Amino acid sequence: MAYKATQEVVQRVRPLLDRLATRTIDKARLLQYLSAMAGVDWGILRLTGCAIAEDDGQEIEILTLEDVMTSERHHLHYPTCLPRDLDQPVREEYKRLALNRRLAPMNQPLFDYLFGATHCATCRYAGAQHAQIHLECRYAGRPINYEPSDAI
Numbered sequence: 001m002a003y004k005a006t007q008e009v010v011q012r013v014r015p016l017l018d019r020l021a022t023r024t025i026d027k028a029r030l031l032q033y034l035s036a037m038a039g040v041d042w043g044i045l046r047l048t049g050c051a052i053a054e055d056d057g058q059e060i061e062i063l064t065l066e067d068v069m070t071s072e073r074h075h076l077h078y079p080t081c082l083p084r085d086l087d088q089p090v091r092e093e094y095k096r097l098a099l100n101r102r103l104a105p106m107n108q109p110l111f112d113y114l115f116g117a118t119h120c121a122t123c124r125y126a127g128a129q130h131a132q133i134h135l136e137c138r139y140a141g142r143p144i145n146y147e148p149s150d151a152i
Contacts, residue, residue: 012097015141019114020090021081030079034094036065041095044068086113093141105138119143124150 013031021027039045049064061078082090089110096104112120115137120126124147125133133145 009098012100013094016090016093016097021079023081026079026081029077030081032076033063033079033082034091035098036063036074036076037091038095038098040065041091045074048073086110089113097141103139105135106141108138111138111141115143119146122149123147 010031013034017027017030021030036045037047040047044067045065046068047063048066051062051064053060053062058080060080063076063078065074065076066072067074086109089107092107093110095101096106120134120143123143123145125145126149137143137145
């Protein structure tokens with residue numbers, strides 16, 4: 001049963017992973033990071049260290065996590081596809097999707113990052129007068145009310 005639950009979570013978060021990462025290894029590292037940091041937020045894991053290492057001439061951040069129950073330590077890479085300024089919004093979105101909280105909207109900074117330039121900037125429903133339409137898109141986690149502006 002745990003396998004099926006894990007598989008369902010991965011299916012719910014896959015669109016988020018696909019928008020932030022293109023390479024399979026980046027998607028895997030992003031999923032691993034988001035799962036681990038959700039574990040930290042939920043008190044299952046403890047972040048105990050952070051170190052900078054070099055891999056093929058590129059600096060990478062290695063996080064050390066400890067299982068609260070067993071004290072077992074795990075090391076993982078901070079995902080290079082995750083901009084630092086989006087770390088918290090992406091983590092919030094991961095938890096929203098993982099917990100299947102459909103009655104909570106995607107946070108505004110993440111929605112703007114993912115869809116602002118490609119959809120919202122050219123949508124006929126731009127502006128504060130269409131706040132309800134914007135909120136519906138954020139609840140869906142994607143631009144469901146997108147209609148190109150006639151001015152374009």
